[in-house]
Amino acid sequence: MIQVEGSLKARLAVWLVVTVSALGVLLLVEAYFSSQRAAERAYDSQLEAAALTIAEAVQWEAGQPVVEIPSAALQILATRHQERVFYAVLDAEGDTISGNLDMAIPPRWRHQVATQPAWFNETYRGTPWRLYGRELDSAGWETQDPVQIWVGHTMSGRDALTEALFEQAVTRFVIMVLVAGILMLLAMRVALAPMRRLRHQLRQRDADDMRPLEARVPEEMREMAETLDSLFTRQRESRDALLRFTADASHQLKTPLAGLQTTSELALKSENPEAWRQALADVHGSAGRTSRLAGQLLSLARLRHAEEQGTATRLDAVSLLRETAFDWAQRDAAQGHDIGLAALPEAPQYICGEAWALQELLGNLIDNALRYTPPGSVITLGAVCHAQTLEWYVEDDGPGVSAEVMARLHRPFERGGRQDTEGSGLGLAIVDSIVRRHEARMQVESAEKGGLRIRLLFPCLTRHEEG
Amino acid sequence: MSIRRVALVWLLGALAPSLAWGATPLIVEAALDRQVAAPLLDAFEAAYPNIQLTFRDHSTLEVDARVANEDNPPDVVISSAMPWQMARVNEGYAQPLESPAARAWPQWAKWRNEVFGFTFEPIVMAYRLDLARYMLPPKTHADLHTLLRRHRETLRGKVTTYSPLRSGVGYSLFQQDARYTTRFWDLVAAMGAADTHLEANTRSMLEGLSDGRYWLGYNLLGSYAMHWAQTHPEVIVQIPQDYSLVMMRMAFIHRDAPHPAAARAFLDFLLSQEGQRVIAGETPLFSVRPGVIGPYTAQRLRDQAGDRLYPIPLNASLLAFVDPARRAAFLERWQREFHRLSHPAPAQTPAATEPRIDKSSQR
Amino acid sequence: MRLLVIEDDSLIARSLEQALTPLGNTVDVFTHHAQAREALQSGHFDLVLLDLGLPDGNGLTLLAELRQRGDTTPVLILTARDGIDARVEGLDLGADDYLAKPFSLAELEARVRALLRRSQQRADNRLTFGPLAFDATSGVATLNETVLDLPRRELRLLESLLLHAGSITPRETLENRLFGFGDVGSNALEVYISRLRKRLDGSGLRIRTFRGMGYRLEDAAP
Structure with missing residues (x-):
């Protein structure tokens, strides 16, 4: 059963979206901070320029530093964004020589600026400000006290620039994602083209076309293509086997049916009741054989049918053997033989299997024994526990078979080299199938008393598996 | 008038505001002559009958002082002392106006969407007709300088201009003059030598001209002068032909405005097509907004005066003018130059009556 | 004894009738599901021989109906299906025995006798x-x-x-x-x-x- 689980495109798209979003979030966070840094750098340099412009205007008069604040400095400070501006010129004691706002500069900052110019963030009356301070060694005739110049402005320009830069970054990113997405879709189409070709080819194929594939596929699809090919090969073989089997089976069925036809035809032409009787007996016997043959063919077909697999359960091999023996011992066909059970293990022995198949297996072995041994033969069923395996055996004291024949006993329509019995030769083939199905082993050997002994070795379920 | 009648009038006066049910009060502190601005205020009251407008007219420095009054802040502040307005905005006393009119306002006439220059007033010279009898009236700054040197004795005591100390506008104008040319100081020295009278406002200068005390006035607010000249034919207004400063009256909504909605309505009205039309048509304040038709529009002034108009830039550079050190330095130089050519008895010159500069009272 | 045979193959039906009548039974043969159901509802039978593959319905439904009614008439299922699942299902539904086709008449007779005897025993202990x-x-x-x-x-x-x-x-x-x-x-x-x-x-x-x-x-x- 094919279950459709999403599409490859959707899967790729989901992965693309997930990775791109994760990457995107990182990139955007980075972009935001770098925009902020860029805006900060741009505006910090304005602060620096304004401070330098003011520094130019500092002069010493009568031992006092004086400054005539240049308009240009204030315009630089205000920037295009019309920031509110702050400036202060402090003398060596930190007293204001000139300044416009009563923003207090902490001594800590003044000390810091004494060594090198620095930028600070400050909130003044609820508004964030960016301040810059630098010290100026001014030279007068009488004194040479340093002068500190402090400038600052509000941050709306920085925010706006950050926003603009960030917006650009986002735009670039979005465009990149769109382009990447489109390219990805195209790439997907190109990459999936061989798959489409293969699909097309498979769709065009006739139902019974089992020839190997002829398609150009990329490396990644080689395995799939080869698997498909091998599937086709197996199907071809299986179909051939089925055809062979059906042909064999038809042939097998046709023969007894032809017999029935000719016998009944002869009987109908005859006037002799004795001949009728004989013909009817023949017809009865042949019908029995034919229906048995049909049953076996059905079993074999069923065994080979893939769908029947996978219904194995844990079951007690000893009681199954006992029940099957009871069943067969009471059948009409068994009344001429001595079917018996050897001593069985007391405890249940569990194996994994399908009850119907195992019954079929034993039934076939018993049936074979009944058919290929003379009346009165002793047939014994038994179960033996080994370390890893459980053994079933069916032995008889009949004539047995030669070693050469023993090797091909399991092939369909093989009758152990004999044509004189009522068997179809399918029995052991069925047995063989079931044995393989249960991962068991079958050994055919000569029994001690001269007959045939068939041993079936099943893997035991361990304690662990039983749990 | 009996005491009872006085009491009744007083009572009516006290009740009057409360008679207008649901009216929002609006307090405007302005350095703007009420008479000049009357048509504008009337138009506003007509457009907003629900707003009870209180318009207080003061000098620029007084208006500036009231901005910082924590207990009783005004709603709207209007002043022609551009540096002081700018400084207040920089200090954060203004709140932004978010309106279509504010956004559409020309960039050169606003700052931070908080303060708006809504008039366009040329700075002029004015003279009495009498002057023309003795000399060719001045058309340029250079003319004025020449006249002061050549006719020093004729003009002695008959020239007037702003006191840079007592008037914020005057101080700003001189600062601006000084930025353009160093010859300005020669003019100051010449004015000092002619014992020029320093007045605190344009109105005093115009009154002096009309009653004959003065013959020549320098750096008068063109708006007031033109308004005055309409009713006083003896006064002639001259826009300087070399360069003419242009001053903008700046208005902002106080950060702590008690009636912000009314304040926004008022400022929006000043910037609106209607308000600007009234300014252009019914006051000599000159409108700023482009596309307004009337006798007093910035565009018309530009057409007349051409490239010679030098609007005082409305930007952060104004802040430099109110820097205490810079102001002190400027005023000091003003004093020095003013007395440079005068007689060695500075105490008797009118300029010497100016109080000494006191840093604490600079704003 | 009265036996009900439900079998659509006329050859088998006739064989069953001929084999079971000499044992002293009355045998009613029906070839369709619907007829059989009617017969079962109206009359009493000592044994039902039920073929599962009927042309107009599954014999198992008939069996289920029978048992649902509380009818304990013994039922012997005859079928060409020899899968163990079908057998188990039939027995679960209350069939008393199960015989896969092809069968010999002797075996059928033995089974029928046993079922009848068992039902007899249940009756008189x-x-x-x-x-x-x-x-x-x-x-x-x-x-x-x-x-x-x-x-x-x-x-x-x-x-x-x-x-x-x-x-x-x-x-x-x-x-x-x-x-x-x-x-x-x-x-x-x-x-x-x-x-x-x-x-x-x-x-x-x-x-x-x-x-x-x-x-x-x-x-x-x-």
Whole structure:
């Protein structure tokens, strides 16, 4: 059963979206901070320029530093964004020589600026400000006290620039994602083209076309293509086997049916009741054989049918053997033989299997024994526990078979080299199938008393598996 | 008038505001002559009958002082002392106006969407007709300088201009003059030598001209002068032909405005097509907004005066003018130059009556 | 006895009728599901032979309906399907026995006889097989209407064999019945069996030994 689980495109798209979003979030966070840094750098340099412009205007008069604040400095400070501006010129004691706002500069900052110019963030009356301070060694005739110049402005320009830069970054990113997405879709189409070709080819194929594939596929699809090919090969073989089997089976069925036809035809032409009787007996016997043959063919077909697999359960091999023996011992066909059970293990022995198949297996072995041994033969069923395996055996004291024949006993329509019995030769083939199905082993050997002994070795379920 | 009648009038006066049910009060502190601005205020009251407008007219420095009054802040502040307005905005006393009119306002006439220059007033010279009898009236700054040197004795005591100390506008104008040319100081020295009278406002200068005390006035607010000249034919207004400063009256909504909605309505009205039309048509304040038709529009002034108009830039550079050190330095130089050519008895010159500069009272 | 045969193959139906009528039964044959259902609702039958593959419906539904009505008439299922699942399902639904096609008539007759006997036993609490009978209430065994005077263990052995008459009684079952769960000699059971055999001599019945499995009470002449 094919279950459709999403599409490859959707899967790729989901992965693309997930990775791109994760990457995107990182990139955007980075972009935001770098925009902020860029805006900060741009505006910090304005602060620096304004401070330098003011520094130019500092002069010493009568031992006092004086400054005539240049308009240009204030315009630089205000920037295009019309920031509110702050400036202060402090003398060596930190007293204001000139300044416009009563923003207090902490001594800590003044000390810091004494060594090198620095930028600070400050909130003044609820508004964030960016301040810059630098010290100026001014030279007068009488004194040479340093002068500190402090400038600052509000941050709306920085925010706006950050926003603009960030917006650009986002735009670039979005465009990149769109382009990447489109390219990805195209790439997907190109990459999936061989798959489409293969699909097309498979769709065009006739139902019974089992020839190997002829398609150009990329490396990644080689395995799939080869698997498909091998599937086709197996199907071809299986179909051939089925055809062979059906042909064999038809042939097998046709023969007894032809017999029935000719016998009944002869009987109908005859006037002799004795001949009728004989013909009817023949017809009865042949019908029995034919229906048995049909049953076996059905079993074999069923065994080979893939769908029947996978219904194995844990079951007690000893009681199954006992029940099957009871069943067969009471059948009409068994009344001429001595079917018996050897001593069985007391405890249940569990194996994994399908009850119907195992019954079929034993039934076939018993049936074979009944058919290929003379009346009165002793047939014994038994179960033996080994370390890893459980053994079933069916032995008889009949004539047995030669070693050469023993090797091909399991092939369909093989009758152990004999044509004189009522068997179809399918029995052991069925047995063989079931044995393989249960991962068991079958050994055919000569029994001690001269007959045939068939041993079936099943893997035991361990304690662990039983749990 | 009996005491009872006085009491009744007083009572009516006290009740009057409360008679207008649901009216929002609006307090405007302005350095703007009420008479000049009357048509504008009337138009506003007509457009907003629900707003009870209180318009207080003061000098620029007084208006500036009231901005910082924590207990009783005004709603709207209007002043022609551009540096002081700018400084207040920089200090954060203004709140932004978010309106279509504010956004559409020309960039050169606003700052931070908080303060708006809504008039366009040329700075002029004015003279009495009498002057023309003795000399060719001045058309340029250079003319004025020449006249002061050549006719020093004729003009002695008959020239007037702003006191840079007592008037914020005057101080700003001189600062601006000084930025353009160093010859300005020669003019100051010449004015000092002619014992020029320093007045605190344009109105005093115009009154002096009309009653004959003065013959020549320098750096008068063109708006007031033109308004005055309409009713006083003896006064002639001259826009300087070399360069003419242009001053903008700046208005902002106080950060702590008690009636912000009314304040926004008022400022929006000043910037609106209607308000600007009234300014252009019914006051000599000159409108700023482009596309307004009337006798007093910035565009018309530009057409007349051409490239010679030098609007005082409305930007952060104004802040430099109110820097205490810079102001002190400027005023000091003003004093020095003013007395440079005068007689060695500075105490008797009118300029010497100016109080000494006191840093604490600079704003 | 009145038998109902539900079988669509006319050849088999006729064979069944011909085979079962001589045994002293009345046989009604129906070839369709619907007819059979009507017959079952209106009349009483002692045994139903039900073919699962009917042209107008699954025989199992008919069986389920029958059992749902509380009808306990014994049902013998005949089918060409020999899958164990179908067999289990049939038995689960309340079938009493199951016979896969093809079958021999002899086997069919044996099964029918056993089912009828069992239903008879349920009815009168008597175990019978041929001339042999055992009354479970009185604990008296008779052979050809003659009371058999048997010792206790032989009587129990006879009862057990009669219970399973026609099929193998497992030797474990017999040992438990005779000796309880105690350990006994391996041939103790054989001793009692041979005693019982002697008593049944000439009765037309015999006890057959199935090597390693158990014993079966059966007709002497196969």
